[in-house]
Amino acid sequence: MLTSARPSEKHPFVMVIFGGAGDLARRKLFPALYSLYRSGLLDRRFAVVGVGRSEREDEQYRQIVRESVDSHSRMDVENEEDWSSFAERFHYVSLDVGTAQGYGKLRERVERCERERGIPGNRLFYLAIGPELFGRVSSLLNEEHLTRTEGWKRLVIEKPFGHDYESARELNDQIRQSFQEEEIYRIDHYLGKEMVQNIEVIRFANTLFEALWNNRYISNVQITASETVGVEDRASYYDRAGALRDMVQNHILQMLMMVAMEPPSRLNPEAIRDEKVKVLRSLRRWKSDDEVSQNIVRGQYLAGRVDGEEVPPYREEEGVPAGSVNETYVAGRLFVDNFRWSGVPFYIRTGKRMRQKSTEVVIQFKDVPQNLYFNKNNDLGPNLLVITVSPEEGLSLQFNAKKPGGDNEVIPIAMDFCNNCAEDTPEAYESLLHDALEGDLTFFTHWDEVSLAWKFVDPIREAWDRDPESLTFYESGSWGPAEADQILKEEGHRWHRAYRHGTKSIVQGSRIEK
Numbered sequence: 001m002l003t004s005a006r007p008s009e010k011h012p013f014v015m016v017i018f019g020g021a022g023d024l025a026r027r028k029l030f031p032a033l034y035s036l037y038r039s040g041l042l043d044r045r046f047a048v049v050g051v052g053r054s055e056r057e058d059e060q061y062r063q064i065v066r067e068s069v070d071s072h073s074r075m076d077v078e079n080e081e082d083w084s085s086f087a088e089r090f091h092y093v094s095l096d097v098g099t100a101q102g103y104g105k106l107r108e109r110v111e112r113c114e115r116e117r118g119i120p121g122n123r124l125f126y127l128a129i130g131p132e133l134f135g136r137v138s139s140l141l142n143e144e145h146l147t148r149t150e151g152w153k154r155l156v157i158e159k160p161f162g163h164d165y166e167s168a169r170e171l172n173d174q175i176r177q178s179f180q181e182e183e184i185y186r187i188d189h190y191l192g193k194e195m196v197q198n199i200e201v202i203r204f205a206n207t208l209f210e211a212l213w214n215n216r217y218i219s220n221v222q223i224t225a226s227e228t229v230g231v232e233d234r235a236s237y238y239d240r241a242g243a244l245r246d247m248v249q250n251h252i253l254q255m256l257m258m259v260a261m262e263p264p265s266r267l268n269p270e271a272i273r274d275e276k277v278k279v280l281r282s283l284r285r286w287k288s289d290d291e292v293s294q295n296i297v298r299g300q301y302l303a304g305r306v307d308g309e310e311v312p313p314y315r316e317e318e319g320v321p322a323g324s325v326n327e328t329y330v331a332g333r334l335f336v337d338n339f340r341w342s343g344v345p346f347y348i349r350t351g352k353r354m355r356q357k358s359t360e361v362v363i364q365f366k367d368v369p370q371n372l373y374f375n376k377n378n379d380l381g382p383n384l385l386v387i388t389v390s391p392e393e394g395l396s397l398q399f400n401a402k403k404p405g406g407d408n409e410v411i412p413i414a415m416d417f418c419n420n421c422a423e424d425t426p427e428a429y430e431s432l433l434h435d436a437l438e439g440d441l442t443f444f445t446h447w448d449e450v451s452l453a454w455k456f457v458d459p460i461r462e463a464w465d466r467d468p469e470s471l472t473f474y475e476s477g478s479w480g481p482a483e484a485d486q487i488l489k490e491e492g493h494r495w496h497r498a499y500r501h502g503t504k505s506i507v508q509g510s511r512i513e514k
């Protein structure tokens, strides 16, 4: 949304949500639609048709939408009349989406919405159902003529997109029978996050950074996505997926691509995607067991304390099979083998039940050739650019300066900008839904990215399958297994602590406690 080169254009539409009363719809999609509506970003001619097997009347469905907005929206309902005008656009159709029976009823409902609201056939099909249904539903939409429309048709598809390269390819082939690539919006919600989108702007709208953005000046890059939550109620999915498939194949690699890509010739989806794909092509693939064990660490959480509460080990979580060797943590040392990045390690880490919820990208610049100054530890702190993605969004530029009044003593200071400390910014789903309705594919994942990401991840997975002993363990509430520190130590580096911004949304100066 933020960096689209195109002017904003509203379209009338019908949105069909498969899994229309599920968790994703309630926690993310309804609140996103409501915020867009309240912000005036939706054409007034729109309707939403929710689909599920449970029987419900429209009124009951609207009640679910209201409860979801009351609980999860960043905007409160302030005017009941305005709420009614929003809610009356929601309808519900009960059907089993895995069988053709019932699609006729759905088509009629969609066509009625279009007639009654003067919508010229633009249809957004949102698959908020289990991944085993993605292919089947996309085929049935075609076979049952829902894709036959005077306006545009688009398919928004949730993660996971496949389980490995082969299953992803099969799914993609099936979807492509009904939808063209430019009609497929594969969601990676990290691409909807304000500061992930901002990486592009920070880099390409500032001489200051772009001039230094290469292996002559950058020592290493660190990408962290740590969570405090455990597996929650998702063991049936998560124990088969693991952190590598769940977070690295998509979110972590997407952030890496945003950091490492070359400037696109234009700000259009094709040009940006081409540059991102080149990064994945240059990503060194760890294939042999030795390469994997030397560069990638996987771990599983043990019992511990998180946010002051005792938590059980992963193996004792509900639904997790006894003795599971599934990883809840991954750290890695990656290399992008091209002119710009040759020799610069990209360290990645992600895990559940870690010390702190924090997603951030740290760019560590190289040291000056000679230290002319002194300070307490007799070393200068590194120059760092920290891009905090969540829960705080912002930027911090850390460098060295003279201590006021000191005897030429040098101290680290920071220029700090917090994007969301003073007020809420749009949720990722709000931004992505808006883009899908506008037809802007910039922040959606192209098949080329999905397929190359699986090709990077699959050999790592296979090496682990051959060697279950490669699993390490970490205490809940820690920063992960010690083995993950070792891969940085070997290069003379260390993980940076998660950054916390000040409370003001203005650029401010501050000293850093060492």
Ligand SMILES: NC(=O)C1=CN([C@@H]2O[C@H](COP(=O)(O)OP(=O)(O)OC[C@H]3O[C@@H](n4cnc5c(N)ncnc54)[C@H](OP(=O)(O)O)[C@@H]3O)[C@@H](O)[C@H]2O)C=CC1
Pocket: 018, 019, 020, 021, 022, 023, 024, 025, 027, 051, 052, 053, 054, 095, 096, 097, 098, 127, 128, 129, 130, 131, 158, 159, 160
């Ligand atoms: N929840 C989240 O935060 C996230 C979810 N996702 C993805 O989004 C998708 C949905 O997840 P989530 O909302 O959590 O799942 P839920 O199980 O909460 O919701 C899925 C909904 O689909 C409906 N459904 C299931 N089978 C059928 C069927 N055969 N015919 C019609 N309706 C059906 C169910 O309703 P009923 O029982 O009435 O049929 C259910 O409400 C998944 O692919 C998930 O991986 C991705 C990222 C985050």
Ligand SMILES: O=C1O[C@H](COP(=O)(O)O)[C@@H](O)[C@H](O)[C@H]1O
Pocket: 225, 227, 246, 247, 359, 390
């Ligand atoms: O896609 C996923 O992301 C969440 C973390 O998302 P965030 O926006 O809270 O950082 C993760 O918990 C989940 O396992 C994964 O499927």
